[in-house]
Amino acid sequence: MSDPESVPSFDAEGLFDDDYLHFFAEHLDARGDAETELIWQLLDLRPGMEVLDLACGHGRIANRLARRGCRVTGLDSSRIFLDRARQDADALGVTVDYVHGDMRRLPWTDRFDRVVSWFTAFGYFSDSDNQRVLAQAAAALKPGGRIAMDLNNYAAVVRTYQTSTVVERDGDLLIDRHHLDLLTGRNVVDRTVIRDGRTRNVPYFARMFTFPELRDRMLAAGFTTVHAVGTDGAALTMDSRRMIVIAER
Template structure:
């Protein structure tokens, strides 16, 4: 079987912001509050937002007094993040880079990986991301990852989803690879009368598997919660995993 394709440049582009940014921004204050509480954040802490996207969490943590570094592979998203930081009157160090290669050993008090920003590589590379994240933390530092809850997703699996905005369409056709716990997606975007396709995939995890990966990467005391920090259940669409180095 051929490996699924991942067109990162085609996925994380202006169309993504067009269809999703407004909706996500409306949730960002509440999600930043969840991050703040779960990670016991305090003003002055050094925080790494891993795969920060267009900065919606980074900028809000900076507004609360954290010293934030946001790393992402999309220059377009980073430009948008910097613009929003200027609008909010905050300072964030936005860095273009690869989460598999982090140049900051023992630097951060906290690491954040939010809104399914983990699971876009092969298993060895995904494991390397966790090793890199652990190494970037100071001893005693904490990480929080917000992901799809594999158990709930497979129980209510949808083979297609649709987003519409101003007559433009974004259509995802899903295939669940049960042998690898990977959601393989072909995205079709119809905007301004033009259509294009973008392949991508996301690795999904049961908590026990991800817990073992994180322990092997150097984390300790790994535990899981549902959305907003509630108890994780079979019906929780989101899983938040919090661990300490």
């Protein structure tokens, strides 16, 4: 029987590295302007607001929010991603405070007007540690502050589940083999990267949530209201590939 606190293998250093940027950064950057506009509208952002991009990756959202006048802090566990984020910020002429850290242990309390957690940047730990992340995010917000979390929509994933996916770029291959553990709600993945004549394996997983489950967890973590929309801010349905959860402290 699967134990929710028995965590599968997760090679975070091997997952969030230069290979990830090679296969995904260009595609993600192409969506950055539209996603930033959506975040701006959903969170009612305004210039001068203090914003935390939690698990900011290579800064594609954080840098764009800074360009719109927000005072942005980006936190991530990957130094490679943070180096790229700083380089892109310099190229854009914007200032973002990029911090290397663990989202389970945030160094801020009552600091931010808004928190952004985008592109499935949540669900990488045991259930107790995932709950700790939510509590830390709530505590980092000022009273009345809001968070927007962009996640896979569990209903749509289950209905269209693929046991493998392949990404090709410049003759290189990234192959993911998926296993959905229905007892823990985790999508467990064995990733094979074939690049520049070398092959390596990277295990990881992502915990997925139905909206009622995540809503209850966020209320328990200190948020006062929680609601959700679907892909691009439309109504959340079974066909929505994304679930965007907006909550207020």
